Amino acid sequence: MSRVSKISTGTMISTAALLGITCGFMDVPVVNTIATTLGDLFIRLLKLVSTPIIFFSVLSTLTGMGNLQEAGILGGRVFRYTLMTTLIAASIALSLFLLLDPANHVQGLDIANSVVENQQTGYLKYLVDIIPTSFIEPFAQGQVISVLFLAVILSLAILTVPVERRTRLQQLFEDLFAAIMKLTAGILKLLPIAVWAFVTTFLHEITEESIVTNLALYFLSILLANLVQALVVLPLLLSWKGLSPVKTFKGMFPALSVAFFAKSSSAALPVAMEAARSQLGVSERIARFSFPLCTTINMNACAGFILITVLFVSSLNGMSFSPVEMFSWIFIATIAAIGNAGVPMGCFLLASTLLATMNVPLALMGVILPVYALIDMLESAINVWSDACVTCIVDKETESSPVVSRQQA
Template sequence: MRQRFASLIQHSGFWILIAAAVGVVCGLLNIPAINDLATGIGELFIRLLKLVSTPIIFFSVLSTLCGMGNLQQAGRLGGRVIRYTLLTTVIAATIALSLFLILDPAGGLSTPPEANPAQNAPQTGYWQYALNIVPESFLTPFVEGQVISVLFLALIFSLAILSIPDERRQRLQVLFDDIFAAVMKLTSGILKLLPAGVWAFVTTFVVSLGQDDVGRQLALYFACIVLANLVQAMVVLPLLLSLKGLSPWQIFRGMLPALTVAFFAKSSSAALPVAMEAAKDRLGVSSRVARFSFPLCTTINMNACAGFILITVLFVSMLNGMSFSTAELIAWIAIATIAAVGNAGVPMGCFLLASTLLATMNVPIELMGVILPVYALIDMLESAINVWSDACVTCIVDRESAEEERASDASAA
């Protein structure tokens, strides 16, 4: 019994649960000094995670692709990740549209007084967004935390390295592997502070619950988004795992530390180091797949974001007098999918992107200020579901890659 208890307290999950419980108590006490301490520790922990997140993305993709040896092998792995990313994101947007039409949150509310269009709102189109992916300086994406630009740099460098002679490529691969190992060693040290970070996140979250007021007029809107996310997380993704012969419960338990960080940090990028470690150490995902799939998924696999963008844009637009035909509603599935793929996994990323889309449509965005307190809660759920989707895609890709390798070895024998 003593040995079992000693083994339990050495497990990181035990201390995370203890930290969360203490955080609930501290949040309910609502002592200003403790609140300030929790805010400071939470901000410090998020900064430390963001400090290593962009180097992890760059060097993990670079070292993994350089080790593949040819473009064909890299294309197969990347193709699988992108295929399941698009599949799950389209399904998420479709579920969101279906629930929006069933619950009809905009129909149950009165139209607010007419407001002037947001004339000064940024009118950024997708062409400009695509141009912004290509940085003017190599260091700019790392300094500003531009995740998708970091991924772009890693991919073009990898393609260039794969085209040079094998001798030089192998030397670079060893170099990048060593740098990546050093970055992950630093990450392991940061992750030892995870219980302190969870305590800080839970404390500030419980305090904020007493300050946010979700109005009755937003109840259907809130329910629509939450239901869409829960259906995606608890039905669609587990079903996809089961079809591939994987255990959803086992994968959920293995990824629990990463899901906890994503939930309270409200950032899938901040949870990236924890997610990669959990997938490799707790689920046995191959290092090659985890180091390639998670950085790519963190950048483009935003299931929950697609649902939020679709529901929010339709909700705010309809409240401002706009109407949509059946064809236009279906088109919004594609628009929300594209927007989610282009969204960075940072706090409030979906909210800002939805606001930009509304401004581009010349829809008054004053209502987004009313939605903001609700989004503080939605953002936490979305971040966790995005990381859960990343884990599901990664595990499926790992299973298919392993099966392909076994079939190749069998045919060679």
């Protein structure tokens, strides 16, 4: 039933995109007005759930790591390699974005002229006012960095409270996050309508030849960033730790296939744990601990997609970034990816959320969406591949540290 639903949704989105192209070139005033209105309504709904998604996803993830002692040993190892590989993925993405320059020779789209002036100062405020003056302010004003900051420091504080209180709080945050995701799932059912609205508005505002090359370079940037991470960075990390990349890949191939076709690293979790134990000899304790944690926080491909997409869409909408601002997006994309849920379209939703809270029009996201289905498949497989690499490395390090192994047992 779910497979039929997915195929049906994909068909509806593709059909909506085609209708949007037709309506955009027809340039009927009434249709353009309807499309603009529907697009604005969808953006409002997205903003409604944007900051709660980021806040509760990060909070439920970090508070679920156990106490500080556990996080400092086994959890610390998993988190260290997760953070390292995700930072590398975001750095590669930024390098390719600067090298290929998919937003080159574009002065800014007409649909964003009313937003750009305000956002230049708004983005600088992001960098200056990371620490908010009140707890409510970041949510009311859509300050993503401040929301992330609050989630991290609150998580660290919760990890120090007595275990019974910490358990209740962690369960509360997980339940709230699940409720927000249910609401988000309902909003995402409106995607075909939103895609039609975005594509219609987009083609009404710009000429086709001014964007086709930019979109091609954008997709090439994401593809290369993913391939470099999967085929170069992660195998080198395995080799550095004395593990065989080829053997690891062969052992994890069933899980990678599930992730690719299901477009979800969470869906591949049971297969990944079994493959690691039976094919690669990873201890059951490490597999049961590392894979669920990695599935939640280890999103290499997502970090690259978020960074390139946010910079690309923002630049095409007239925003400019200083070198320092671009560099800061390595860390923003990394933190956002760590808080992402391993579900279909999770990266797309997070990128849209960041753009929405920055007041950047989302018309381009509607154009990107029909192709994102293929990107999502590749990203899900790469995320599981990274999970397997981190788990195998942690397992080997734990084996070589019998004292730590006995403590955790």
